[in-house]
Amino acid sequence: METKCNCAIRASKELVTNLHRDGLDRGCIATFSDFLTIRQSFTSDENLLHQSLNSLRNVASGDTCLYDSISGVIDRTFRRNAYPSRPWVLIVVTDGDDNLSSMSSRQCSREIYDKFTKEDNNFMFVVGVGDRVNASKMQEMARAGYFDYIPVDDFLLLELAFLNIAYKVTKSLSLSLNNLAIGDISATWAEVQQHRQLSNVAIDYALLVDVSSSMNDMLRPQCFAGHDLRMVNGEYRENLWFCDVCGKDGPSSKTSEFHCSSCNFDACPSHCEPGRQCKPISRCLEDHPMRYVNIPGTWICDEDKKPYIGRHLRCEQCDYDMCPTCLTLITLMENLALVGR
Ligand SMILES: [Zn+2]
Ligand SMILES: [Zn+2]
Ligand SMILES: [Zn+2]
Ligand SMILES: [Zn+2]
Known part of the structure; x- marks a missing residue:
């Protein structure tokens, strides 16, 4: 590096x-x-x-x-x-x-x-x-x-x-x-x-x-807000972590290699490049990068207006939530638009 x-x-x-x-x-x-x-x-x-x-x-x-x-x-x-x-x-x-x-x-x-x-x-x-x-x-x-x-x-x-x-x-x-x-x-x-x-x-x-x-300092990968991602050890963490970019569970340890303490953000190594911000899977209507969150109870998808439970993509700033089905549809349409260009 x-x-x-x-x-x-x-x-x-x-x-x-x-x-x-x-x-x-x-x-x-x-x-x-x-x-x-x-x-x-x-x-x-x-x-x-x-x-x-x-x-x-x-x-x-x-x-x-x-x-x-x-x-x-x-x-x-x-x-x-x-x-x-x-x-x-x-x-x-x-x-x-x-x-x-x-x-x-x-x-x-x-x-x-x-x-x-x-x-x-x-x-x-x-x-x-x-x-x-x-x-x-x-x-x-x-x-x-x-x-x-x-x-x-x-x-x-x-x-x-x-x-x-x-x-x-x-x-x-x-x-x-x-x-x-x-x-x-x-x-x-x-x-x-x-x-x-x-x-x-x-x-x-x-x-x-x-x-x-x-x-x-080495060039570090960065969170969506541009903060450097650093290794954080199990002793400083209460919970196992999941990836804020793709929503997958981290490996079964509390140690996260790429963590932002200001945003409480973690990412799998596959999203991390030295000196670059992680690329979000999707963005809200205002173009903010969306993060995976785990909200207790039900939440409503802002695209199809249906209720869901569990981990999903969200823009905190806009209070905008998206279900996996709508994510798949939107990603598909974006890819089609790119091909059509
Ligand atoms: Zn990930
Ligand atoms: Zn951050
Ligand atoms: Zn937003
Ligand atoms: Zn939906």
Whole structure:
């Protein structure tokens, strides 16, 4: 299995490969945990950037000094070494909440605005990965600091976030008006490259990547809400478990290999892929993933309005229950619709 850090490195390399024009644009690689480290100062040499990213494989340790590090990278790299005539682009990746900075989130936002985003030509993005990032605080900071906050559920989506960032940056810099629509999510790396080749604006950009100890975590499978699924032992469980995805009984032990304690969710190994959310068997009318539940007494199927007893699929949010017969019918019709396409 892959670590979060290695996944972040892979996505970063993809970004550099497609955004960077060798000998023209200048990139900088920085990391943060207990403190900020400038790994590679601004260089137009693409190979040096890749080497610097490769060297991050085994460095993750320590806490999350996010705010001080953002301020540091703006002061120590951009304001000291970047070309004032060029657009500046700062991309930050974090998987957690700041727990070490001397400055507050408010002070950090103010510095970001005063020293960086106040210039129309500058762009800053923070990508928050996973459920340990305080999304509402980051959104508030983004508003105050005039930067973009991009939350993604898991590390496998980081490359997609980078692609959207690169696309937004290249769109804004490209002088030729093309037929690509803003917000077009079907953008590809090939399009980003094409835009960069057409543009005559060179950029100075920096990647600031979280290398706190949690970045050593392996990519875990996730519940429907995007929480990591972890092993839970019999001694912590009262009952044998059943799978929330397919409704089958777990093996006859209290140990569940893939458990979410926030949602009290368990899944068989067959639904679990590293870094991915389990795929639900079916969804309610509002498109929420449905879970198997064991409600005592009778319940009414919301499709055929008949009463039933026992374990079945349910959407708690919509108070929507579905019997096995209706599930079979609906699944069959969905499959037919797919074939007919
Ligand atoms: Zn299952
Ligand atoms: Zn959960
Ligand atoms: Zn629902
Ligand atoms: Zn039914």
